[in-house]
Amino acid sequence: MENENFILRNGTIVDGTNKPRFIGDVLVQNHRIQLVKEGTKVSDAKSIDCNNKIICPGFIDVHSHMDYFAISNQKENFDPFISQGITTMVVGNCGFSPFGFKKNTIHLPLIEKSLFKEGHGSIHWHDFNGYKKRIDSYGTPVNLLNLVGHGVCRTSFNGFSPVELNQSDLEEMLLLLEDALDQGAAGVSLGLQYKPGVFSSMDELRQVARLVKRKGKILTVHAKSYSVLSGTYPMNPFGTPHNLLAIDDLISLAKDTGVSLQISHLLFAGEKTWPTTEEALNRISIACDKGIDVKFDIFPNCFGATLLNTLLPEWVMAGMPKILENRLAMMRLQLEANLAFHLVGIGFNDIQISNASCAEYHEYNGKSIGEIARLTSKSPFRILVEILKFSNAEARMILHKYYHENLIPLLMKHPASLFMTDAWPEPSGVQNASAYGAFPKFLSIARDTKCLSLEETIYKMTGLAANRFKLKKRGIIADGYFADLVVFDWDKIQDNTSPENSDATPSGIDHVFINGKPCLLNSKLTNQMPSGEFITS
Template sequence: MKINRILTLILFLATFACQSPKFDLVIKNGTVYSGDGSEGQVLDVGITGDRITFLGKLGSFESDEIIDATGLAVAPGFIDMHTHLEPILEMPLAESLVRQGVTLSLGGPDGNSPLPLDSYLDTLEQMEIGPNLAYLVGHNSIRRAYLGNIDRDPTEEELAAMKGEVDKAMDAGAFGISTGLKYLPGTFAKLDEVIALSKVAAAKGGIYTSHLREEGLGLIDAVQEAIQISRDAQIPVVLTHHKAIGVKMWGASKKTLALVDSAHQLGLDIMMDQYPYTASHTGISVLIPSWALEGGKFEERVNNPALKDSIKSGIVFAILNDRGGNDLRRIQFSTVQWDRSLEGQTLYDWIVREGDEPTVEKGAEYVIQAQLNGGMGTIYHAMDEEDVERIMKHPMTMIGSDGRLSKPGIGHPHPRAYGTFPRVLGYYVREKKIMDLSTAIHKMTGLSAKRLGLTDRGVIQEGAFADITIFNPETVIDQATFINPHQYPQGIEHVIINGNFAVKEGEFQQKGYGRVIRKNKP
């Protein structure tokens, strides 16, 4: 009897061992990049449900669906470290992001985020969303709620309340705090205020990302300020969309990267994210002195002749020395609600159209008029290619689009909204060869996931979530341009989010499989 039982057990185990593994999806023969910066290997990936359940070489197997990825790169889904998700309620599938290969997007940058964050995330969780979404809490949003756009320090009671807002947002799942110290009202915040709020985020494992106080002539001081915040608040820092703006600052990335390296030698945790373009995008108001906008009294101030002269002088200085790039043709309009015919045109074009002399002084007058009309989105062609490449190659640089969710035909967005990640892979890796493919993928995936404290996304490994982007390294490229931005990229063959096809054979599936990801919550 004992021998029979042993034989039965052996037969059962042999039968079990001979069974082919069963998957929902198998990706065969692709060059798999784990996301940690190591070279790609030709492997098979098995997916069951929303997880990667096999990584290696499969023999016999069963699968509901098979992708032959021969000649294709199989990477973790890309993580966008800086996304303007403000239109997400109107564009929940976020096609402009997902078609780039993005499977996780970090929102709430530059100091602006929804408040209260908890109820907003609850709303998103009830929706069908395209990519996975994570959020930061915005310092500007909090400051505006308590102080408005006024240039003053918070009282002790107000600061305590602002700290409470950060604490509540962190409990709701925020990944940290963002600041926009170039913009109202963050520009009025003293260093002590920013450190106090950052300490609250740090206490719950959060990070600090900052649109620096200056990215032009004051860039070096602004980087030093961010490093001081990291030191005093004991918080990891991201210099977001890091750049050197304005002709006079071209080459300054040598100094800023040296500051980052020095900070690391002192034990501080400083990183950067970057978009791969030589033009930035923000409002026309960035050319206007902050004091002139304070308290919403811009119109009142420009109607005062003495103040208007000072405002105009400040704008002229910005055009010559900062985002204006010392050329009216470098200032290009994106979204102009009050005159759609200006979208895609430059400040030079507008002045000439009106029959005026295109001088810098006249340009300042038109900037004032644009602000009085309600403002406009503006693209500033004021960066140097060498700075872009130097920053991109730094080992602490991640990729973030800084793009706003976009739909074809709506406005004239910066092309980064459609092309950031394919541009890095196609233009900077394949064509310019400034870094290899595995390094670029690491900057889009594993490095970003590590910054966010995520261990099961941004990597291809057994047990990780099945967020995967499959692309053709020989053809992947951005197609969006500054003249014609509404163009989806080429070469992104498949995008898999939580085990489901968001893009299949290059076609967007019009379905959302993303999830809201809250820090420290399952």
């Protein structure tokens, strides 16, 4: 099957350019696309009837962390993404990448024990070329476009210390990032709620942004705050909402440096943050109107996965882990947390432990901190602190109330929005539903709410995303482009996940081709691996 050619017959082609759909045939030959006249006979191609089905480019997930699973050859972990039509992933986000750090750093254990430590073993390389060699040795199930993480690069100098980098280390860090960009990384990612990115000065960030601009690449940023109050700005209940301050800071960074800015997973965490949505979008629109190059990405669910320690204020992050044993500090933290939760509009019942990363709370994976407190007769705050302590702050959560469901169509139709999953498989506990059904859900939301046309939705998933990240010969159905293709039923496509079944397969996806290889046929995985390409920029 690997060397077979295919012709997709009588399909409704949505080509990824936002042009109107049309009926036609698509020939998949030698890993490339060829548009042919309807009814053209091709003797050496297997025919697939696509009558009443949509043929479109493969979906591009513009914010993924699956690089950490690719380096350990865990191909089965890519199955749910292929099953929802994803053919290309932009990886290395939020300051995390499995390359781009100082050789022989004493802080390698911190780099290896990242957010995705279950995804890989030891890392025996340090640069982009070493990482590429590792991926090439295994192959990759999907196409990977790689960003270099500022966070891991900075960690290799100072660990998780809150101390500012000295000039010598800063200059060396910039050289390492430049090397990664020269070797083929598509840009740099920042993680400004994670250690050590949270401790970076604006001057440091400007220097990174200027480097990215000079190289003509992209800067993606996990912002300092996504809620009206947070631990990364001074607490002032009557001041500008922190999520708007974070957007202002990033827009200023893009304005000052001219860098192409991608705001990662634009969230509105907590009920009290939801009313800021229109103002946030207005600020982004004004920036775009002024010629500032800024876009953002979103997922279609009202929850998302991240580290539990992102709930902590910066002063606690700086004192980890010893500060968790300080009784007075914990009293202060409890007061601040209770106030912040009240003012933001979230509670302990909204904090679901996806992976406790410790034996003491492993049995409670999938339950909220509120539920665990009731089951153990402990206070929710004590549960929070104990999980952080026992897991060495490596526990992961699914935080609910990221959006109100009515906000998602509003975000989808904004001209600057792109789509992504920000999801990865958990070895135990509850799964992030976006890993299984994000792109079908985007499509069904567009269909059911009419916030976007079919053509507009596909454009954001494919052609616009490819243009944003400078993916050559991908994201469009056109002669000579790589044969990354999805065939689906527009009337039936839907996400089937639920709180009780977070790993359900979506409906309506019939066929998926990656570089001409049939990875899904008749809604069944074919195990055509490796099918993807390691893409250099």
